Amino acid sequence: MTFWNNPINFIGNWLTGVLTSWHMPAALATILLYIVGIVVMIIFAMTLDIGLVWVERKVVARFQDRLGPNRIGPFGLIQPVADIIKMVIKEDITPAGADKIVYNIAPVLAATSVILLWAILPLASTIYGVDLNVGLLYIVAAGALGTLAIIMAGWSSNNKYALLGAFRMVSNMISYEIPMVIILLVPTILANTMSVKGITQAQSGMWFAILSPLALLIFLISAIAELGRSPFDLNEAESEIVAGFHIEYTGMKFGWFYAGELLHAFTFGGFMAIFFFGGYGGFFGLEKLGFLTWLNIPFVQALVFIAKAMFGYWVIMWVKYSVPRIRIDHMLAFNWKFLVPLSLVVLVNTAVLNKVLITLPSWLYVLGMFGSNILIGWVTIEILRAYGRKQRKAGEKPISPAQPQEQVA
Amino acid sequence: MTAEQIIFLLTGVLVLGSAFMVVTVRNLLHAALWLVASLFGVAVLYAILQANFLAVVQVVIYIGAIAILFIFAVMLTRRQLLESGRQTRSSWWIPALLGLLILIGLVSLILSVPGLDRTASAMPVGLDTVQALGTALVSPDAYVLPFEVASVLMLAALVGAVYVASVDKK
Numbered sequence: 001m002t003f004w005n006n007p008i009n010f011i012g013n014w015l016t017g018v019l020t021s022w023h024m025p026a027a028l029a030t031i032l033l034y035i036v037g038i039v040v041m042i043i044f045a046m047t048l049d050i051g052l053v054w055v056e057r058k059v060v061a062r063f064q065d066r067l068g069p070n071r072i073g074p075f076g077l078i079q080p081v082a083d084i085i086k087m088v089i090k091e092d093i094t095p096a097g098a099d100k101i102v103y104n105i106a107p108v109l110a111a112t113s114v115i116l117l118w119a120i121l122p123l124a125s126t127i128y129g130v131d132l133n134v135g136l137l138y139i140v141a142a143g144a145l146g147t148l149a150i151i152m153a154g155w156s157s158n159n160k161y162a163l164l165g166a167f168r169m170v171s172n173m174i175s176y177e178i179p180m181v182i183i184l185l186v187p188t189i190l191a192n193t194m195s196v197k198g199i200t201q202a203q204s205g206m207w208f209a210i211l212s213p214l215a216l217l218i219f220l221i222s223a224i225a226e227l228g229r230s231p232f233d234l235n236e237a238e239s240e241i242v243a244g245f246h247i248e249y250t251g252m253k254f255g256w257f258y259a260g261e262l263l264h265a266f267t268f269g270g271f272m273a274i275f276f277f278g279g280y281g282g283f284f285g286l287e288k289l290g291f292l293t294w295l296n297i298p299f300v301q302a303l304v305f306i307a308k309a310m311f312g313y314w315v316i317m318w319v320k321y322s323v324p325r326i327r328i329d330h331m332l333a334f335n336w337k338f339l340v341p342l343s344l345v346v347l348v349n350t351a352v353l354n355k356v357l358i359t360l361p362s363w364l365y366v367l368g369m370f371g372s373n374i375l376i377g378w379v380t381i382e383i384l385r386a387y388g389r390k391q392r393k394a395g396e397k398p399i400s401p402a403q404p405q406e407q408v409a
Numbered sequence: 410m411t412a413e414q415i416i417f418l419l420t421g422v423l424v425l426g427s428a429f430m431v432v433t434v435r436n437l438l439h440a441a442l443w444l445v446a447s448l449f450g451v452a453v454l455y456a457i458l459q460a461n462f463l464a465v466v467q468v469v470i471y472i473g474a475i476a477i478l479f480i481f482a483v484m485l486t487r488r489q490l491l492e493s494g495r496q497t498r499s500s501w502w503i504p505a506l507l508g509l510l511i512l513i514g515l516v517s518l519i520l521s522v523p524g525l526d527r528t529a530s531a532m533p534v535g536l537d538t539v540q541a542l543g544t545a546l547v548s549p550d551a552y553v554l555p556f557e558v559a560s561v562l563m564l565a566a567l568v569g570a571v572y573v574a575s576v577d578k579k
Contacts, residue, residue: 027412031412099438099439102438102439102442132461132465133461133462133537133538133539134461134462134465134539137462137465137466137469138465140465140469140473141465141468141469141472141473143473144468144469144472144473144474144477145468145472147473147477148445148472148476148477151477151480151481151484152442155438155480155484163484166484167481167484167485170477170481174474174477174478177473194539
């Protein structure tokens with residue numbers, strides 16, 4: 001074991017040696033190193049978060065045909081630092097009638113629920129917090145804490161807009177949790193494990209995005225809903241309820257919600273990479289070739305993972321800045337009448353075909369899985385088209401053809 | 410005392426303390442939040458016992474669904490969140506006595522289990538607890554019948570909820 005193929009354990013062993021040579025009990029040294037590891041992971045995530053502020057602002061500027069921050073530092077790179085200084089020195093206001101303790105816990109819990117996800121995020125084959133055998137459920141559990149934080153913020157602010165935002169957020173998250181949980185079972189079936197690292201390793205030959213593109217699409221939609229980003233940003237709809245659940249928060253307390261949201265989006269980009277694009281690996285077996293073995297170096301794997309996660313994050317931003325907000329009844333109908341049945345069909349299809357086709361040669365297996373997804377997608381679109389036509393016909397009926405039709409602006 | 414015992418004691422204090430707060434605080438929403446803390450403590454206990462699946466499911470179901478629905482219902486239905494009435498009935502000693510009896514019964518039952526003072530053997534290396542649980546839930550000589558009966562019950566609850574909530578279209 002050298003620094004280059006197992007950096008975390010290498011540093012850990014070295015530090016344990018140093019601490020025990022200072023006559024520290026081995027158990028205490030282990031606990032101390034766990035704490036150090038957690039702090040380093042959080043610092044890494046939060047430093048990345050500062051960078052994400054810049055990325056988000058630059059990308060939204062591109063989508064809206066602007067330049068974005070470009071005054072402070074080269075390409076505006078120091079802008080996030082200026083943002084943070086501004087947030088920290090702003091006045092901290094607690095509204096009259098707010099429930100002080102709950103009001104102050106909420107932003108911390110919101111950021112915590114995101115950072116908890118980093119415990120199971122494998123950056124490389126040897127750089128990860130913990131390899132849980134219930135990793136996928138852990139993601140859902142951390143999301144539940146995020147929902148709780150938003151309810152606490154909305155209720156304790158003692159503000160009607162904040163409360164409305166919290167209500168919308170709860171109905172949103174509880175509904176979209178269901179297709180997400182169902183669709184997370186697809187990678188579980190394909191990889192035969194719920195461990196996040198196991199799912200990554202199972203994709204070393206073939207990405208699950210190719211085996212089940214529909215699952216990827218449903219995961220993307222329910223992830224965006226879980227994040228509360230446009231078109232599902234009803235919880236903070238600026239034009240209707242001002243800023244929703246965080247309307248009363250100022251300074252760095254607002255900053256925690258903002259930082260949490262950005263990091264959450266990036267983390268879900270990372271999970272998309274892990275579940276469907278092979279995470280840190282997934283080079284289709286290329287890494288076994290002699291001149292490409294450097295792909296197995298943990299630092300290269302971490303770079304590959306961050307690049308894939310950035311792609312997922314970019315797709316989420318692309319949707320956010322291109323699609324307008326949808327109405328709450330449409331949002332719920334879309335979930336319950338479309339996404340849930342579709343995800344159930346995809347799940348059953350994956351479960352059955354995976355058992356039937358697994359005995360066939362691998363190219364036929366991949367073709368069968370991919371083809372069945374395309375077939376389901378095609379049938380879905382045909383059903384939607386027939387339904388849309390029926391609705392249009394029903395809408396046209398009351399107007400008799402003799403009457404002159406009113407010009408619709 | 411090992412680190413595990415310290416964590417166990419702290420978690421026990423958290424669970425019992427927040428459970429006590431649930432029934433004593435006057436603000437209904439605070440009571441719901443204390444309930445969340447108590448349920449979270451139970452999840453930590455499961456994690457200490459290396460029951461990963463139960464720990465995570467405890468958070469998903471009890472905090473993610475049930476507690477949040479409690480809070481939702483409280484926020485939607487109550488205009489006044491502060492309870493001002495008396496918190497005990499005049500016959501409070503009857504349930505207290507019953508509770509005490511149940512406690513004595515449970516403690517004596519636990520004490521009568523043979524080999525109580527032995528430490529548990531370590532988990533076999535490489536045992537996938539989730540896989541073992543899944544196999545047990547669908548194998549005929551384990552829990553397949555209770556599992557199926559429970560799912561029928563869930564289905565009945567679902568159908569009932571849809572029937573109650575459906576608008577009568579006449």
